[in-house]
Amino acid sequence: MLNLVIFGAPGSGKGTQSAKLIDEYSLYHISTGEVLREEIASGSELGKLADSYISKGQLIPDDLMISILDEILTRHLKDREGIVFDGFPRTIPQAEALASLLEKHGTELHAVIGLEVPEEELIDRMIKRGQQTGRADDNAETIKNRLAVYHNQTRPVKDFYIGKDKYIAVNGSGVVDEIFADIRKGIEQATGQKSKK
Ligand code: AMP
Numbered sequence: 001m002l003n004l005v006i007f008g009a010p011g012s013g014k015g016t017q018s019a020k021l022i023d024e025y026s027l028y029h030i031s032t033g034e035v036l037r038e039e040i041a042s043g044s045e046l047g048k049l050a051d052s053y054i055s056k057g058q059l060i061p062d063d064l065m066i067s068i069l070d071e072i073l074t075r076h077l078k079d080r081e082g083i084v085f086d087g088f089p090r091t092i093p094q095a096e097a098l099a100s101l102l103e104k105h106g107t108e109l110h111a112v113i114g115l116e117v118p119e120e121e122l123i124d125r126m127i128k129r130g131q132q133t134g135r136a137d138d139n140a141e142t143i144k145n146r147l148a149v150y151h152n153q154t155r156p157v158k159d160f161y162i163g164k165d166k167y168i169a170v171n172g173s174g175v176v177d178e179i180f181a182d183i184r185k186g187i188e189q190a191t192g193q194k195s196k197k
Contacts, residue, residue: 001107002027002082002193005089005098007158008115010146011122011129012172013179017115018086020180024195025187030072031086032065054137057145059090059153066097077105090154095161111190112161113183115172119147166190 002025006014015031022029036054039047046068053060069088077083089095102108117125123143130138137146161167168186172179188194 001080001110002187002191003085003102003107003109004082004187005085005109005112005161006115007112007161007167008172009117009119009122009150009154010143011126012115012117013125013176014086014115016176017113017172017180017183018084020176021084021183024180024184024197025082025193026196027082027084028076028080029084029086030069030076030088032069032088032090033086035068035072036060055142057137057142057149059149062091062093062097065090066094066101069094069098070101073101073105077107082110089157092156092160095157109166110193111168111187112166113186114158114161114167114169115179116169117172121173122147 004021004027006018006021008014018029018031021027036047036050040051040054041047049064050060059065065088073083085098089098098109126138126143127140129135137143158167168183168190170179170182170186184195
């Protein structure tokens with residue numbers, strides 16, 4: 001299997017590069033943000049609760065987020081070649097839970113790809129995405145909160161994985177295909193796995 005986390009600040013290109021990863025390595029994509037947005041769109045109780053955090057740029061509480069992920073893994077891990085985790089983990093307790101959940105399912109995390117993008121570029125990209133897609137949390141006020149949450153709660157996850165020798169830093173500025181070429185190189189160096197294409 002090849003289990004990867006795509007990591008980075010909001011607006012760093014995790015969704016774009018995930019799409020390329022799942023295609024190149026035949027992986028299953030789990031985007032916790034997308035799962036939550038689908039719940040909001042369906043009008044479920046979980047969606048209403050999630051919206052109360054997302055609209056303020058805050059994180060969904062760890063216990064809830066971890067139980068959602070556990071349920072997704074139980075349903076989707078079997079018979080897969082691997083998973084791309086996009087937007088999870090965002091806190092140290094989530095990173096610890098991910099290791100336990102993967103172990104419970106008889107597998108492990110192989111590498112964390114960290115997309116590194118300067119802050120001004122992150123803000124520009126999110127403002128543009130908001131204009132193009134109408135994504136509700138891509139507005140100036142919420143973006144500010146999401147970046148603060150990233151620095152305070154999510155950034156320590158990078159050091160957690162550096163300490164475990166799993167973090168692959170990739171320059172996330174520039175042309176999408178060139179960034180992806182660097183990701184492929186990083187995966188091959190770190191795990192020895194080549195794409196099937
Ligand atoms: P994303 O699409 O990954 O940018 O996520 C959008 C929003 O969903 C975030 O700003 C959080 O409010 C929420 N969210 C997504 N993933 C997580 C997570 N792993 N933990 C807590 N909240 C999350």
